[in-house]
Amino acid sequence: MIRLESLSYRYAETPTTVLRQISLTIPKGQLVGVVGPSGAGKTTLAQVMSGFIPHVFGGEVTGAVTVAGRSVRNTPLPLLVSDIGLVSQNPFNQLSGAKFSVAEELAFGLENLGVPRGEMVSRVDETLRRLRIAHLAERSPYQLSGGQQQLVAIGSMMVMRPGVLVLDEPTSQLDPAGSGLVFDALGELRERGVTVVLIEHKLEQLAEVADRILALVDGELRMDGPPSTVLAADELADWGIGRTRFTAAAVAAATHWPCGRPLPVTLAEAAAGFAEGAP
Amino acid sequence: MTQDFYRPGTSLIHRWNPVTTLSLSLTLVVTAFASQALWLPAALLVFVVFPAALVSGVFRRLLAWLARFLLPVILLLFVIQGLYHQDGPLLDLGPVGVHLDGVLFATRTALRLLVLTGAFLLLLFTTHPGELMTALVAHGMPPKISYLVSATMQIVPAFRQRAHSILDAQRARGLRTAAGPIGRVRALVPLVGPLVLGALSEVDERAVAMEARAFGATTRRTSYTVIADSAAQRVSRWSMLVITIAVIVLSATGVIR
Amino acid sequence: MRPAAKIAAGTVVVLATYVYLVLERPGASGTGALVALAGYLLGSVLIGLGAVDRLSTSSVTLIPVAMAINIVVGQLALATGIPLYLDSIGIVIAGVLAGPAAGAATGVLTCVIWGLTANPTIMPFAVTAAEIGVAAGLIGMLGGFRKPWWAALAGLLTGVVSALVSAPISAFVYGGVTTSAGTTAITGAFQAYGASLFAATTLQGLLSDPLDKTVTFTVAFVILLALPARFRQRFAFARRYRVFATGVGSEGR
Ligand SMILES: Nc1ncnc2c1ncn2[C@@H]1O[C@H](COP(=O)(O)OP(=O)(O)OP(=O)(O)O)[C@@H](O)[C@H]1O
Ligand SMILES: [Mg+2]
Numbered sequence: 001m002i003r004l005e006s007l008s009y010r011y012a013e014t015p016t017t018v019l020r021q022i023s024l025t026i027p028k029g030q031l032v033g034v035v036g037p038s039g040a041g042k043t044t045l046a047q048v049m050s051g052f053i054p055h056v057f058g059g060e061v062t063g064a065v066t067v068a069g070r071s072v073r074n075t076p077l078p079l080l081v082s083d084i085g086l087v088s089q090n091p092f093n094q095l096s097g098a099k100f101s102v103a104e105e106l107a108f109g110l111e112n113l114g115v116p117r118g119e120m121v122s123r124v125d126e127t128l129r130r131l132r133i134a135h136l137a138e139r140s141p142y143q144l145s146g147g148q149q150q151l152v153a154i155g156s157m158m159v160m161r162p163g164v165l166v167l168d169e170p171t172s173q174l175d176p177a178g179s180g181l182v183f184d185a186l187g188e189l190r191e192r193g194v195t196v197v198l199i200e201h202k203l204e205q206l207a208e209v210a211d212r213i214l215a216l217v218d219g220e221l222r223m224d225g226p227p228s229t230v231l232a233a234d235e236l237a238d239w240g241i242g243r244t245r246f247t248a249a250a251v252a253a254a255t256h257w258p259c260g261r262p263l264p265v266t267l268a269e270a271a272a273g274f275a276e277g278a279p
Numbered sequence: 280m281t282q283d284f285y286r287p288g289t290s291l292i293h294r295w296n297p298v299t300t301l302s303l304s305l306t307l308v309v310t311a312f313a314s315q316a317l318w319l320p321a322a323l324l325v326f327v328v329f330p331a332a333l334v335s336g337v338f339r340r341l342l343a344w345l346a347r348f349l350l351p352v353i354l355l356l357f358v359i360q361g362l363y364h365q366d367g368p369l370l371d372l373g374p375v376g377v378h379l380d381g382v383l384f385a386t387r388t389a390l391r392l393l394v395l396t397g398a399f400l401l402l403l404f405t406t407h408p409g410e411l412m413t414a415l416v417a418h419g420m421p422p423k424i425s426y427l428v429s430a431t432m433q434i435v436p437a438f439r440q441r442a443h444s445i446l447d448a449q450r451a452r453g454l455r456t457a458a459g460p461i462g463r464v465r466a467l468v469p470l471v472g473p474l475v476l477g478a479l480s481e482v483d484e485r486a487v488a489m490e491a492r493a494f495g496a497t498t499r500r501t502s503y504t505v506i507a508d509s510a511a512q513r514v515s516r517w518s519m520l521v522i523t524i525a526v527i528v529l530s531a532t533g534v535i536r
Numbered sequence: 537m538r539p540a541a542k543i544a545a546g547t548v549v550v551l552a553t554y555v556y557l558v559l560e561r562p563g564a565s566g567t568g569a570l571v572a573l574a575g576y577l578l579g580s581v582l583i584g585l586g587a588v589d590r591l592s593t594s595s596v597t598l599i600p601v602a603m604a605i606n607i608v609v610g611q612l613a614l615a616t617g618i619p620l621y622l623d624s625i626g627i628v629i630a631g632v633l634a635g636p637a638a639g640a641a642t643g644v645l646t647c648v649i650w651g652l653t654a655n656p657t658i659m660p661f662a663v664t665a666a667e668i669g670v671a672a673g674l675i676g677m678l679g680g681f682r683k684p685w686w687a688a689l690a691g692l693l694t695g696v697v698s699a700l701v702s703a704p705i706s707a708f709v710y711g712g713v714t715t716s717a718g719t720t721a722i723t724g725a726f727q728a729y730g731a732s733l734f735a736a737t738t739l740q741g742l743l744s745d746p747l748d749k750t751v752t753f754t755v756a757f758v759i760l761l762a763l764p765a766r767f768r769q770r771f772a773f774a775r776r777y778r779v780f781a782t783g784v785g786s787e788g789r
Pocket of ligand 2: 042043044089168
């Protein structure tokens with residue numbers, strides 16, 4: 001569904017290569033987490049995967065990017081976006097501004113695609129309910145809290161039902177309950193066959209939902225594997241990505257963690273390990 | 280500063296399709312400027328604008344805002360035009376005099392300005408700007424214009440808030456609010472710089488967000504919001520259009536004086 | 537109609553209105569007011585429609601930000617009590633980065649939004665705002681934004697044109713009066729010396745507009761200089777006409 005072949009990228013008018021020689025294939029219906037320190041190139045990667053690089057940002061791309069069977073470079077942007085959604089980092093800038101209520105804001109993308117009104121209404125209602133923002137439907141999107149705006153931004157993409165959904169730190173301003181809601185919704189999308197790429201700092205929640213984790217450091221893909229191996233890796237702390245509380249607890253427990261057992265990244269793994277290690 | 284002119288309401292005019300109200304406003308303005316007769320703008324004011332404002336429950340606000348926008352202008356108008364007009368004085372007061380022509384001219388201009396401003400305030404008081412835009416798009420205005428107007432209206436408050444926080448930060452750092460015009464311009468620079476640069480640096484992200492929502496798509500758009508309309512309103516809009524064009528033609532050809 | 541044809545038609549309507557008012561001297565009481573109002577209204581609607589049609593999505597997203605800059609900076613200038621409007625900095629920035637059409641659209645719509653949100657009496661001046669945007673775009677095309685003194689001079693010239701364009705509205709619609717007692721008194725004084733109302737508002741405009749626009753263009757120049765080069769080069773218009781001197785301005789972020 002998403003395929004990068006030795007992709008490198010440099011922004012226009014800048015000397016540094018921001019993404020270097022990245023190759024990976026994400027099959028349909030996989031939920032992939034992307035972790036990396038600030039400035040690693042995560043946002044840039046998200047824009048490559050959704051076609052805004054090079055279509056909006058220009059710059060120099062080498063290598064190939066294929067999304068949903070289409071070469072990103074050779075497909076016009078309007079065609080690309082009909083099947084790829086991007087939720088970008090700052091929810092304030094994600095709001096269209098064209099609409100004065102949350103419900104209309106959610107419908108904006110559907111209007112542009114020419115979706116018939118009846119279907120539009122039912123999709124908007126479903127999204128409002130799914131993200132538990134139905135009570136905000138008539139409010140102005142600009143009078144919401146950052147977290148609520150983030151939910152609206154996510155909803156405005158979900159409602160378009162793209163086959164590939166890329167989200168750039170979509171829960172940064174949400175409380176744990178709100179983030180939980182988003183993670184659950186993304187899990188459901190995966191079950192429906194949507195390919196999800198999720199850039200996220202909340203490692204513990206990521207470990208619960210992701211099928212696979214990419215670790216991006218200095219524009220290089222340093223690790224690519226299941227959460228239990230990537231998130232438990234020692235290097236993560238050195239790269240400034242941090243580790244889950246469960247991994248940290250097992251490391252701190254030192255000899256109490258069963259010898260030879262992989263470090264835990266979820267509550268269940270930690271509980272099982274400590275139960276085994278207990279005298 | 281920016282007003283929220285619109286207040287929700289249930290009056291007849293509130294329930295009109297926004298394009299009908301807009302047509303009424305434009306027809307009023309054009310008619311008021313079409314003739315030299317003083318009675319015409321006065322009649323429009325007394326028999327159309329004011330009753331419409333009464334019906335929609337905005338009469339007091341209309342008067343208050345008319346006074347606010349036009350009272351100083353009208354006073355100046357009478358002083359300047361009353362005193363400076365070229366023909367012989369009506370009243371000789373030594374160095375200055377009151378001229379009949381000037382007074383007539385000032386009265387006519389004042390009445391026209393009252394209709395111009397009153398008609399538009401009536402529109403703004405009874406029509407939500409978002410609905411006005413949606414209705415205009417339904418009547419063929421390019422959606423880009425609707426986007427431009429709505430988006431600006433919504434980001435201005437956020438920018439203003441940022442301006443205030445930059446201002447506060449600079450006050451906290453001990454930057455004095457300087458005296459004198461040059462000093463004040465200088466004081467603006469550290470404020471305007473970060474504000475504008477910050478705003479412009481967000482343009483890319485906004486462009487991406489719009490493209491992601493298929494804003495660049497060439498498909499025929501549909502509309503989520505349906506704005507009520509009626510055959511009677513459609514007929515009245517067409518008649519107002521005909522009246523407006525007729526008035527312009529008659530006035531330009533000198534039939535109406 | 538094609539976009540370019542709309543812009544051309546709008547410009548012709550505005551110019552024809554102006555020429556008619558200058559040549560026919562219909563007087564403020566007669567048809568002058570209606571012709572000025574209707575001609576300028578139709579002209580700015582046509583220019584606005586044509587200009588918006590031509591815009592790419594990235595120019596379209598620049599414009600609300602540019603308009604917000606106009607409004608917020610204009611209000612700040614007002615609040616600090618300096619004798620300048622400074623309410624068209626965003627128009628100049630949009631024109632220079634994204635071209636005359638973007639500048640014109642920014643100008644017309646700024647007036648519309650001022651009208652919708654703050655003061656409806658300002659709307660008849662939309663044509664002047666469009667003129668400033670078009671001028672900024674053309675000046676950028678000719679390289680006027682590569683050196684500060686050229687930008688300042690361009691502002692001065694734009695101000696002269698603005699004064700000429702807005703004079704009929706000031707005279708025929710507003711009877712030579714503005715909310716500012718100072719400028720109104722100047723107009724009155726010119727009339728007292730025998731100038732017609734139209735001539736008086738033209739002269740008054742020539743006293744204030746060129747200064748304001750010189751400052752506006754200079755401020756816009758400084759702001760554009762401070763933008764990262766990659767941002768300035770993002771706009772096809774700025775790249776195509778090499779609006780900015782290369783190697784000037786800060787790099788990176
Ligand atoms: N539009 C741009 N033009 C030039 N350089 C850019 C641009 N956007 C980002 N960069 C640079 O590219 C590098 C990667 O940035 P990116 O935003 O992709 O990192 P990130 O991993 O998303 O960081 P964060 O966690 O802070 O969001 C950084 O060094 C940044 O300075
Ligand atoms: Mg980022």
